[in-house]
Amino acid sequence: MKDLFIIDAHAHTGFPNIFFSPEIDAQAMLRRMDQLQVNYSINLCSMRTLHGYQSIELEKAQQEFEESGGRIFYCGFYDPRRWEEDIEILKKAVSQAGFKGIKIHPSFNNTPADDEGYDPVWKIASDFDIPIVAHTWSVSSYNPSQVLSTPEKFEKYVKKYPGVRFVLGHSGGRGTGRFEAIRMVNEYENVYMDFGGDIYCYQYFENMERQVPENKILFGTDYPWMDLRSHLTRVFLADISTSFKRKILRDNALEVYKLEG
Ligand SMILES: [Zn+2]
Numbered sequence: 223m224k225d226l227f228i229i230d231a232h233a234h235t236g237f238p239n240i241f242f243s244p245e246i247d248a249q250a251m252l253r254r255m256d257q258l259q260v261n262y263s264i265n266l267c268s269m270r271t272l273h274g275y276q277s278i279e280l281e282k283a284q285q286e287f288e289e290s291g292g293r294i295f296y297c298g299f300y301d302p303r304r305w306e307e308d309i310e311i312l313k314k315a316v317s318q319a320g321f322k323g324i325k326i327h328p329s330f331n332n333t334p335a336d337d338e339g340y341d342p343v344w345k346i347a348s349d350f351d352i353p354i355v356a357h358t359w360s361v362s363s364y365n366p367s368q369v370l371s372t373p374e375k376f377e378k379y380v381k382k383y384p385g386v387r388f389v390l391g392h393s394g395g396r397g398t399g400r401f402e403a404i405r406m407v408n409e410y411e412n413v414y415m416d417f418g419g420d421i422y423c424y425q426y427f428e429n430m431e432r433q434v435p436e437n438k439i440l441f442g443t444d445y446p447w448m449d450l451r452s453h454l455t456r457v458f459l460a461d462i463s464t465s466f467k468r469k470i471l472r473d474n475a476l477e478v479y480k481l482e483g
Pocket residue numbers: 232233234266418444
């Protein structure tokens with residue numbers, strides 16, 4: 223494989239907050255991408271975005287997109303508690319070449335995924351044909367706010383807006399969340415999953431090949447908080463068909479985020 227080929231559909235640049243990350247800028251990301259044959263990455267958001275600095279961070283992300291030669295795409299962000307401001311920002315951002323989706327994070331924003339406050343973001347995603355990617359996880363005894371982001375909580379909007387491509391980020395996390403994610407990608411044509419994060423189940427992809435349609439699972443890492451190489455190795459070593467590997471590593475992200483192949 224000579225050509226840059228892979229798409230990391232779940233990455234981040236910028237201020238890492240509490241996470242230890244030695245490589246937080248776009249230049250470091252590009253070096254890794256070149257080293258590992260990653261053609262495109264999608265920067266879902268920086269930590270500063272989550273803390274309310276979306277306008278500044280979107281400008282920075284667009285600059286990174288341009289400086290990377292169009293290889294580091296990015297998403298906008300929507301916090302239902304500041305919905306009017308975020309919708310205004312997102313309406314301006316959609317015309318930017320590097321803008322490819324909208325991230326939501328119900329746990330971080332302390333608002334359950336089925337709250338009425340999310341309707342405006344699903345509407346704008348529907349109107350402008352933009353995918354939504356959400357933080358999703360399982361109910362967690364040590365991290366109680368995860369209960370706000372379990373996959374089935376998004377189902378109300380998945381049904382209401384069947385034209386919106388919706389990605390369950392982290393594939394619902396561990397345990398019950400993952401089972402719900404698997405159910406939803408089978409049940410709804412518009413629902414996908416990425417496996418960015420720190421789940422390293424043995425034989426994960428062999429199980430996924432049996433349980434989810436081939437076009438529904440996207441390669442993602444949560445780089446730079448997680449090492450790109452550890453996730454890539456899992457896909458390469460998995461005992462699954464070459465066509466499934468190709469869909470995971472590239473084709474499915476091209477389809478969901480409408481990237482040029
Ligand atoms: Zn992430």
